[in-house]
Amino acid sequence: MSDYKATARGKADERARPAVWSDPALDDAVAEIEVEDTFIRAVDEGRRRISRRLVPLLATGLVGGIDVGTGVLALLLVEDTTHSKLLGGLAFSVGFIALALARSELFTEDFLIPVSTVIARQAQVRGLLRLWLGTLVGNLAGGWIFTWLIIAGFPALRGQAIKSGAYYVGLGLGGRAFVLAIIGGAVITLMTWMQHGSEAIAGKIVAAITGAFLLGAAGLNHAIVNSLLMFAALQTGHAPFGYLQWAETAGWAAIGNFVGGVGLVTLLRIVQVPHTVKAEREHPAPGVPLHE
Numbered sequence: 001m002s003d004y005k006a007t008a009r010g011k012a013d014e015r016a017r018p019a020v021w022s023d024p025a026l027d028d029a030v031a032e033i034e035v036e037d038t039f040i041r042a043v044d045e046g047r048r049r050i051s052r053r054l055v056p057l058l059a060t061g062l063v064g065g066i067d068v069g070t071g072v073l074a075l076l077l078v079e080d081t082t083h084s085k086l087l088g089g090l091a092f093s094v095g096f097i098a099l100a101l102a103r104s105e106l107f108t109e110d111f112l113i114p115v116s117t118v119i120a121r122q123a124q125v126r127g128l129l130r131l132w133l134g135t136l137v138g139n140l141a142g143g144w145i146f147t148w149l150i151i152a153g154f155p156a157l158r159g160q161a162i163k164s165g166a167y168y169v170g171l172g173l174g175g176r177a178f179v180l181a182i183i184g185g186a187v188i189t190l191m192t193w194m195q196h197g198s199e200a201i202a203g204k205i206v207a208a209i210t211g212a213f214l215l216g217a218a219g220l221n222h223a224i225v226n227s228l229l230m231f232a233a234l235q236t237g238h239a240p241f242g243y244l245q246w247a248e249t250a251g252w253a254a255i256g257n258f259v260g261g262v263g264l265v266t267l268l269r270i271v272q273v274p275h276t277v278k279a280e281r282e283h284p285a286p287g288v289p290l291h292e
Helices: 002-014 033-050 055-083 086-103 107-111 111-121 125-153 155-170 176-198 201-217 223-235 243-271 272-280
Strands: none
Touching: 002 055, 002 223, 033 125, 033 176, 033 243, 033 272, 055 086, 055 125, 055 155, 055 201, 055 223, 086 176, 086 201, 086 223, 107 125, 107 176, 107 223, 107 243, 125 155, 125 223, 155 223, 155 243, 176 201, 176 243, 223 243, 243 272
């Protein structure tokens, strides 16, 4: 054996090398450390969110709707000027950067963080449902108010607002609209996971731009985004649809968002670290029944 090979083998023998089929719960060398850390951060963040009192819960949802509204304003301005959906999608990222840096929340962001918390038995299902309802109501109320301000302050954007809002109603309630909603839910939940996987501000901003660009430029069907654009159209008084069609369109999108966000992202990410989930579930938070 050459001196080079002998030295290489000696160095390999000195390293702690895991055996085949090593248990990640016992051997960090084969554990998904980064995924585990992200999951634990999500669980802890979910406990904080679910524990909010009613007024802060509604206020957080309200400012979340307003933050996304800033992205809607940017999207309408850019699309009206350039007639480019790609540039409009890029401009739309303004709202999602605001969401990330201003610590507000979007209804569909809660398809990852508090769901992880409930699965880990660190919160109860009824707390999750309360969070969903409060955030949804806040997002819609904040978005409705801000889109009214947009149309009142920028009457030249009325035509673009009607065009953008009518797009989602035009998708109908069929298979294509549902598939676009599944993709939209997966994109926004992946964005949330990426942001919790990075503690750097730059990483959070990159994730926000990525998610917002895909939602805006690709015309993905997202319950809150399509609601705000439809609200903007309705605020003009000349939309070719009414609030009933908005409710049907947004409701269908929300179901698809749930399937994509929870089914394609949250559950699969959790399956990556089963031993970490098991360890959390063995020590449920106070007040969480053992059978949940």
